[in-house]
Amino acid sequence: MQSIKNNLIQLNSIEVNFDGFKAVNEFDFGVKAGELRCLIGPNGAGKTTVLDLICGKTKSSKGTIIFNEQDITNKEEFIIARKGIGRKFQIPSVFKELTVKENLYVALNSSLGFFNNIIKFFNHTDQEKIDKIAEFVGLKDDLEKQAQFLSHGQTQWLEIALVVLKDPSLILMDEPTAGMTNYETSQTVELFNKLKETRTLIVVEHDMGFVKEISDIVSVMHEGKLLAEGKTKDIENNEKVKEAYLGNKGITNA
Amino acid sequence: MTKINFFKNKFFLYGLFCFVLFLFPLVVDDPFYLNKISTYICFGLLAVSLSLSWGYTGILNLGNAVFFGLGSYCMAMSLKLKTDSIHTGSGGLPDFMVWNNITELPWFWEPFYSLSFGIFAGIAVPVILAIILGYFIFGGRASGVYVAIITLAAMIVIYLLIMDQQAYTGGFNGITDLSSLKFGNLKFDAYGPSAYYLIVSVMTFILFLTLVITKSRAGLIFQAIRDDENRVRFLGYNVGVYKTASLCISAGIGGVAGMLYTIVMEFASPTFMSITLSLSVVIWCAVGGRQSIFGSFVGALVITSGQGFLSESETFLHTWTLIMGMLFILSVLFLPKGLAGIFDQKRK
Numbered sequence: 001m002q003s004i005k006n007n008l009i010q011l012n013s014i015e016v017n018f019d020g021f022k023a024v025n026e027f028d029f030g031v032k033a034g035e036l037r038c039l040i041g042p043n044g045a046g047k048t049t050v051l052d053l054i055c056g057k058t059k060s061s062k063g064t065i066i067f068n069e070q071d072i073t074n075k076e077e078f079i080i081a082r083k084g085i086g087r088k089f090q091i092p093s094v095f096k097e098l099t100v101k102e103n104l105y106v107a108l109n110s111s112l113g114f115f116n117n118i119i120k121f122f123n124h125t126d127q128e129k130i131d132k133i134a135e136f137v138g139l140k141d142d143l144e145k146q147a148q149f150l151s152h153g154q155t156q157w158l159e160i161a162l163v164v165l166k167d168p169s170l171i172l173m174d175e176p177t178a179g180m181t182n183y184e185t186s187q188t189v190e191l192f193n194k195l196k197e198t199r200t201l202i203v204v205e206h207d208m209g210f211v212k213e214i215s216d217i218v219s220v221m222h223e224g225k226l227l228a229e230g231k232t233k234d235i236e237n238n239e240k241v242k243e244a245y246l247g248n249k250g251i252t253n254a
Numbered sequence: 255m256t257k258i259n260f261f262k263n264k265f266f267l268y269g270l271f272c273f274v275l276f277l278f279p280l281v282v283d284d285p286f287y288l289n290k291i292s293t294y295i296c297f298g299l300l301a302v303s304l305s306l307s308w309g310y311t312g313i314l315n316l317g318n319a320v321f322f323g324l325g326s327y328c329m330a331m332s333l334k335l336k337t338d339s340i341h342t343g344s345g346g347l348p349d350f351m352v353w354n355n356i357t358e359l360p361w362f363w364e365p366f367y368s369l370s371f372g373i374f375a376g377i378a379v380p381v382i383l384a385i386i387l388g389y390f391i392f393g394g395r396a397s398g399v400y401v402a403i404i405t406l407a408a409m410i411v412i413y414l415l416i417m418d419q420q421a422y423t424g425g426f427n428g429i430t431d432l433s434s435l436k437f438g439n440l441k442f443d444a445y446g447p448s449a450y451y452l453i454v455s456v457m458t459f460i461l462f463l464t465l466v467i468t469k470s471r472a473g474l475i476f477q478a479i480r481d482d483e484n485r486v487r488f489l490g491y492n493v494g495v496y497k498t499a500s501l502c503i504s505a506g507i508g509g510v511a512g513m514l515y516t517i518v519m520e521f522a523s524p525t526f527m528s529i530t531l532s533l534s535v536v537i538w539c540a541v542g543g544r545q546s547i548f549g550s551f552v553g554a555l556v557i558t559s560g561q562g563f564l565s566e567s568e569t570f571l572h573t574w575t576l577i578m579g580m581l582f583i584l585s586v587l588f589l590p591k592g593l594a595g596i597f598d599q600k601r602k
Contacts (some may be wrong), residue, residue, distance in 0.1 A: 077484075102474055107489050
């Protein structure tokens with residue numbers, strides 16, 4: 001077991017109570033800086049809730065969350081975001097009526113306060129930064145397109161770009177490859193391997209093929225608790241994990 | 255293309271529009287029509303105010319007319335204290351106070367002796383109301399239909415308060431018999447070109463101000479909030495502050511529109527903050543295109559002038575509301591983005 005002190009993010013016996021149903025129950029979880037951790041588990045295991053807890057979307061009823069040696073338990077979403085945690089949602093959420101360029105401009109990491117922004121207008125440095133990130137996620141030719149006309153995969157990438165632009169030290173990704181074609185998934189693998197070099201990531205994912213491509217250590221959740229944690233290979237052969245997935249067919253066929 | 259398309263440039267379009275309105279008195283010298291057009295412009299500015307909060311930020315404020323009404327009352331209070339004392343009792347009291355056996359000017363009327371204070375209050379009072387509303391609505395994370403209900407309810411509360419406190423507000427009759435607006439030797443007679451020029455000048459200022467606001471980064475964040483509030487929040491923006499700010503700007507513009515309206519109508523009435531007016535603004539914006547400031551403005555001009563024209567002609571005396579209703583239904587069915595949608599270049 002790794003030492004808790006070195007962890008960038010640490011959840012201590014965290015608990016969420018949805019009207020009596022404990023979606024997350026006494027959950028302990030930690031990720032070191034620079035790691036790419038995949039969080040897997042059967043439907044309803046509480047994976048998304050864990051991400052919601054970290055970024056402040058859901059409030060916990062017990063336990064603490066420590067990020068970068070600061071207590072961020074139940075803080076407001078924008079405060080947590082400003083501390084350096086970025087969140088990508090399961091259903092891609094971008095600004096549909098704005099162009100790709102405008103989307104990226106909203107996320108561009110500069111001042112966040114209202115009074116600074118009311119006197120701020122688009123300029124050349126902004127354009128350069130936007131071109132750079134658009135290149136990174138392969139949206140360079142679509143800058144003037146309205147976001148609602150992007151393909152599903154492009155929308156996912158646009159949201160990833162929005163999150164990356166904020167330059168967070170920890171990125172939470174909820175099923176980034178959901179609904180993607182094989183080609184798009186392989187592109188995303190490439191993207192993640194690039195992201196991995198500079199940031200810490202927690203990725204919730206169902207696609208085991210994708211998990212194997214990007215992650216070394218996998219955490220498995222079941223009924224709100226941590227079921228197992230370890231190398232991808234070991235997890236696939238773990239009896240407890242196999243049992244947790246319906247039909248005992250094993251994780252690979254889930 | 256290297257050729258600049260002037261008609262795509264909003265600054266040029268706005269400038270041209272304002273210029274044409276400035277020249278209007280040269281063509282129309284009937285004071286009655288100038289006064290009419292002035293009132294339509296006031297309603298246009300009210301539509302601009304709603305377009306900013308509803309069309310840009312996604313706050314469906316059904317109590318939008320309350321800002322208009324409050325601005326109008328502030329101006330009326332100042333102008334009332336400037337009237338010649340034909341109708342006043344001892345100590346220059348407004349006539350309706352005398353009828354209600356008030357013997358001393360209430361403390362909150364005192365500062366309105368100063369016209370500058372009246373103008374300041376006409377903007378400040380609506381803005382303060384917007385801050386209070388914003389604090390509770392957006393602090394409590396109310397959204398969608400709840401925002402509409404709360405804002406509507408807040409407006410009705412203030413409407414009832416003004417109706418009820420007849421001795422201090424003029425109640426159902428409002429504040430009538432106002433003096434004309436005067437700055438030193440400059441007099442803005444409601445039926446003269448001077449008031450018209452004043453209103454077109456303020457309109458020009460507000461149109462360009464909103465254009466700059468919507469072009470700023472904050473304006474873009476407003477639109478982002480309308481599209482996906484949570485996404486904005488998780489990018490580190492304090493959404494509540496932005497929404498409140500949008501409502502405040504909207505309130506300030508609404509207040510200015512109300513003040514101008516009182517200047518041209520020469521009275522203030524509780525109907526200025528009625529549900530009827532508030533819902534009409536929603537229709538103006540919907541027809542003109544709520545996501546376009548200019549579209550909403552033109553929508554208000556077209557509908558209010560259409561109403562004025564139809565209700566005065568003998569043929570449509572009894573059917574004009576029917577025609578307006580049909581126009582509204584047609585625009586909702588076929589122009590979901592309003593009149594502005596026709597000119598909007600699709601960005602695909």
